[in-house]
Amino acid sequence: MSSTKKVKDSHTIMTQLIMPNDTNHLGNLMGGVMMRWMDIVCALSAMRHCNTPVVTAAVDHISFQQPIDLGSMITLEGFVTRTFRTSLExxxxxxxxxxxGTKTKCNDAFFTFxxxxxxxxxxxxxxxxxxxxKREKELFEGALRRRDLRLIMAGRMDPKSADHLKKIFS
Ligand SMILES: CC(C)(COP(=O)(O)OP(=O)(O)OC[C@H]1O[C@@H](n2cnc3c(N)ncnc32)[C@H](O)[C@@H]1OP(=O)(O)O)[C@@H](O)C(=O)NCCC(=O)NCCS
Structure with a gap:
């Protein structure tokens, strides 16, 4: 399937209650558990966009800004920012x-499927x-630079051909 879709068609929201099995020895959400949920939300978003099976090809930098306590609720929201040929961000x-009911942003990340x-x-x-x-358009534009960077990091692109990334420095 290859018809064009809107970003909002891929919007996916998951809410989780942090249970004892999800925590580390300090009683906070374990990073690996959060990364698993992030991967699932992004996969669902990519599947909604593509209407095909998808696989995770790459995950960009993830940092953990806030510890998340046992008993907290967390909400993960994902959407497709741009598609390339067979891959999508x-x-x-x-x-x-x-x-x-106080909400705090904990982190974000870009996944490639x-x-x-x-x-x-x-x-x-x-x-x-x-x-x-406006935000969707900004993310759409930035996706070309991020793609260059991740393909260089994966050894799949010669830095000399990273035209979109070069534009930041010129
Ligand atoms: C991802 C995968 C399907 C790519 O297969 P491949 O034979 O290398 O295919 P291609 O070279 O045609 O690449 C396909 C696309 O993946 C992209 N891609 C591959 N590796 C990538 C990486 N590390 N970062 C970003 N994009 C990547 C390519 O750029 C290409 O995108 P495009 O078609 O939009 O230009 C293959 O490597 C794979 O199956 N990996 C394992 C996936 C998996 O099991 N994920 C779960 C991990 S626990």
């Missing part, structure tokens, strides 16, 4: 919420995407 943001053909399980063309809001 998904942005996820994580917010924690205490019992008074690859759309797979259901039969061959090989990369298949991803549908195009139309950004609508």
């Amino acid at each position: 998904v942005f996820v943001e994580v917010y924690s919420e205490d019992l008074k 690859v759309s797979l053909d259901e039969d061959t399980k090989r990369p298949s063309k991803a549908p195009g995407i139309i950004p609508e809001s």
Whole structure:
């Protein structure tokens, strides 16, 4: 499937209650558990966009700005920012919420997925995407630079050919 879609079609929200099994020895949410949930939200978002199976190809830098306590609620929100040929970038943001309803942004990250053909399980063309809001357009533009950087880091692009990344410095 390769028809063009809107960013909002891929919006995915997941809310979790932090249970004892999700925490580290300090009683805070374990980073690896959060990364698993981030991966799932992004995968769902990518699947909604592509209507095909997808695999995680890369995860950009993730930092943990706030500890999240046992008993907190967290909400993860993901959406596709841009598609390339068979790959697509998904942005996820994580917010924690205490019992008074106060929300705090904890972290965000960009995940890259690859759309797979259901039969061959090989990369298949991803549908195009139309950004609508100012923020969606900014993320859409920035996706080219982030792609250059992650392909260089993965050894899949010669830094000399990273034209979009070079524009930041020129
Ligand atoms: C991701 C995967 C399908 C790519 O397969 P491949 O044979 O290298 O296919 P291609 O070279 O055609 O690459 C396909 C796309 O993936 C992108 N890609 C591959 N590795 C990437 C990386 N590290 N970072 C960003 N994009 C990457 C390519 O740029 C290409 O994108 P494009 O078609 O939009 O230009 C393959 O490496 C794979 O199956 N990896 C394991 C996935 C997995 O198991 N994930 C869960 C990990 S626990």
